[in-house]
Amino acid sequence: MLLVFNFNWFEFELLCFKFGFCRCFYAQEFWKIGIMDEVVSNTRRxxxxxxxxxxxxxxxxxxxxxxxxVAHVCSAWRTACCDPLRWKTLDLSMLRSNFIKIPLEPFVYVDERSDKILTRLLKISLSLSRESIVTLIFHFNLYVSDDMLTYTAERSPQLKRLVLPAWNRIKRTGMCKAIRSWKKLESLTMPSIANPPYFLEEIATHCENFSELKIMGPCDIFFASTLAAFVPKLRVLSLRCTTLYRDVLILILDSLKHLEVLNISHCVLMEGLPPPQYKRIITEIDPIVRQKASRLREFITCMEDSCIICQRTRTDEGIVRWYKYEEGFWKEDEVNSLAL
Known part of the structure; x- marks a missing residue:
C-alpha cells in the first residue's frame, strides 16, 4: 500500500523548535517513509x-x-517578536513579588530581586510591543511601584482591559497619571480601595468608554455611592466572593441605571440591624431585591451551602484570602468577559 503524506516543512520546524523534538530522530523516521529527500532538499535556515x-x-x-x-537573534526574528498579534495581551499573572509584611506604609517590603525581574520584563515587553497592548494583566500579589505603573501606562496607550495589582506601593499621583494615559480603557479588575473617589473620578474624566468593573474585595456604601456618582453608565459589575450589605446592593440597583450584568455570586449577604445585633446574614435574596434586579439582563447569584466557593468566602469571613487557594482561582468569574 502506498502512503501519501502532505508534508509541510514549516510545520516540522515549528514542532521541533517549540517542543524540543530531536530533528535527527525525526529525519530518520521521515527517511523510512520515503520523504527524507524532500526534507533535505527543502532545508532552510x-x-x-x-x-x-x-x-x-x-x-x-x-x-x-x-x-x-529571542528578538536579538536576527532582524527577521525581531520583526516577528514585535508583531502586534503577539502583544494584544501582556499577561504577567504568573509573576508574584517576593515580599514580607511590615507595620508601616506601604505595609510590604519587596525583595530587590523581584523588582529587578519585573522592571526587566516590563522594559523588554513594552519595547517589543510598540504600543500594541490591549489587555494588561497583573497578579494580585505583584507589588508594582509608581514608576513601574506610569512607565507601563505611557507605553500602552491602546489599553482597553486592565487587571490591577495590589495597591500598596501605588500612590495617588502615580495612579492618576496612569489612568490619564489609558484613555481607551473599557474594563477594569481591581482590589478594593479605601478612597475610591479620586480614582473613579479620573476614570470618569479620561475613559469615556469605560463600562466593566470587577472589585476583588469589599464594596461598602461609600464605594457604591462613588460608583453611582462617577460611573453611572457602568454596564457590567462583578462583586463576587466578598461581604455585601443589602442596602449597598439596593443602592447599586437603584443608582446604576445602565447596569446590565451584576454578579454577586458567593457573597456573604448581610443586613444591618440596630443594636445590640448590628447585623445578620441573609441566606436568600428577598423579593424586593429580585424585583429591582429583574430589569437586568443577568443577575448572577450563588448562596448555596454545598458550593465550595461559597464555603471559602464564609470561612474567610467575607474577605477571600486568594493566596490560600489553588493558583488561578482568583482569575475565575461567572461573567465571561471578566474571567481570565
Missing part, C-alpha cells in the same frame, strides 16, 4: 522562515521565553 510562521511560534512562548533574547 531559521531566519528564512516566513514571518507569519515565526509569529505563530512566538505566540506559543510565555513572557519569560519571549524576553530571553
Amino acid at each position: 531559521w531566519e528564512d522562515l516566513d514571518t507569519d510562521i515565526l509569529v505563530k511560534i512566538f505566540q506559543l512562548f510565555d513572557i519569560f521565553e519571549l524576553t530571553s533574547g
Whole structure:
C-alpha cells in the first residue's frame, strides 16, 4: 500500500523548535517513509522562515521565553517578536513579588530581586510591543511601584482591559497619571480601595468608554455611592466572593441605571440591624431585591451551602484570602468577559 503524506516543512520546524523534538530522530523516521529527500532538499535556515510562521511560534512562548533574547537573534526574528498579534495581551499573572509584611506604609517590603525581574520584563515587553497592548494583566500579589505603573501606562496607550495589582506601593499621583494615559480603557479588575473617589473620578474624566468593573474585595456604601456618582453608565459589575450589605446592593440597583450584568455570586449577604445585633446574614435574596434586579439582563447569584466557593468566602469571613487557594482561582468569574 502506498502512503501519501502532505508534508509541510514549516510545520516540522515549528514542532521541533517549540517542543524540543530531536530533528535527527525525526529525519530518520521521515527517511523510512520515503520523504527524507524532500526534507533535505527543502532545508532552510531559521531566519528564512516566513514571518507569519515565526509569529505563530512566538505566540506559543510565555513572557519569560519571549524576553530571553529571542528578538536579538536576527532582524527577521525581531520583526516577528514585535508583531502586534503577539502583544494584544501582556499577561504577567504568573509573576508574584517576593515580599514580607511590615507595620508601616506601604505595609510590604519587596525583595530587590523581584523588582529587578519585573522592571526587566516590563522594559523588554513594552519595547517589543510598540504600543500594541490591549489587555494588561497583573497578579494580585505583584507589588508594582509608581514608576513601574506610569512607565507601563505611557507605553500602552491602546489599553482597553486592565487587571490591577495590589495597591500598596501605588500612590495617588502615580495612579492618576496612569489612568490619564489609558484613555481607551473599557474594563477594569481591581482590589478594593479605601478612597475610591479620586480614582473613579479620573476614570470618569479620561475613559469615556469605560463600562466593566470587577472589585476583588469589599464594596461598602461609600464605594457604591462613588460608583453611582462617577460611573453611572457602568454596564457590567462583578462583586463576587466578598461581604455585601443589602442596602449597598439596593443602592447599586437603584443608582446604576445602565447596569446590565451584576454578579454577586458567593457573597456573604448581610443586613444591618440596630443594636445590640448590628447585623445578620441573609441566606436568600428577598423579593424586593429580585424585583429591582429583574430589569437586568443577568443577575448572577450563588448562596448555596454545598458550593465550595461559597464555603471559602464564609470561612474567610467575607474577605477571600486568594493566596490560600489553588493558583488561578482568583482569575475565575461567572461573567465571561471578566474571567481570565
